[in-house]
Amino acid sequence: MxxxxxxxxxxxxxxxxxxxxxxxxxxxxxxxxxxxxxxxxxxxxxSMQSDTNALDPKTSLLVYFSAALGMKDQSCIDTLTYAALNAGVSKEELLSVVKIVRHAAFSGIVGAAEDVLKIIKEHEAK
Known part of the structure; x- marks a missing residue:
């Protein structure tokens, strides 16, 4: 190579x-x-451009974008937003990914609050 x-x-x-x-x-x-x-x-x-990548280029880019959002890497988010728009990804597709990542983050917070919810439940049962 x-x-x-x-x-x-x-x-x-x-x-x-x-x-x-x-x-x-x-x-x-x-x-x-x-x-x-x-x-x-x-x-x-x-990774992204490998012959063994089972994902098409657009899907790979959106997965990469979602990972950058999840890591809160602003520089990467900005770069990938430009890349996605230049590759023909629509505004609606980008915003859908943002909403999905937001949902995943929220779900993680609810999961992390398991002990809080358990303690409240036990406290209320007294």
């Missing part, structure tokens, strides 16, 4: 995300540690 140059990786990212969609951290890495860009590209190639 041919390794891209850092310049090629940055150019591909700008094409995919738009100039405004490339995070500042990527531009700084280009100056300080350009090998990080190549590593990032290889990680994407081995």
């Amino acid at each position: 041919q390794m891209p140059t850092p310049e090629q990786v940055l150019a591909q990212m700008e094409e995919k995300f738009g100039h405004e969609g490339v995070p500042n951290s990527i531009r700084l890495a280009m100056d300080v540690a350009p090998e990080m860009l190549v590593e990032q590209a290889m990680s994407s190639k081995m």
Whole structure:
């Protein structure tokens, strides 16, 4: 597998995300540690763009977007929003993912409150 140059990786990212969609951290890495860009590209190639990925590119992008939302990684969320819109993902599809992730986060909070609910129930039974 041919390794891209850092310049090629940055150019591909700008094409995919738009100039405004490339995070500042990527531009700084280009100056300080350009090998990080190549590593990032290889990680994407081995996961999102792998021949063994059973998901189509749009679904893969939405899964990645949902993970970024769940991790609250604002830079990644912004970049993936640009990427999704540039790839033809609709506003409605993006907002549906936001609502699903919000539901998952809420469900996690309810699950984490199990002991609180148990203690309240026991307290009320006295």
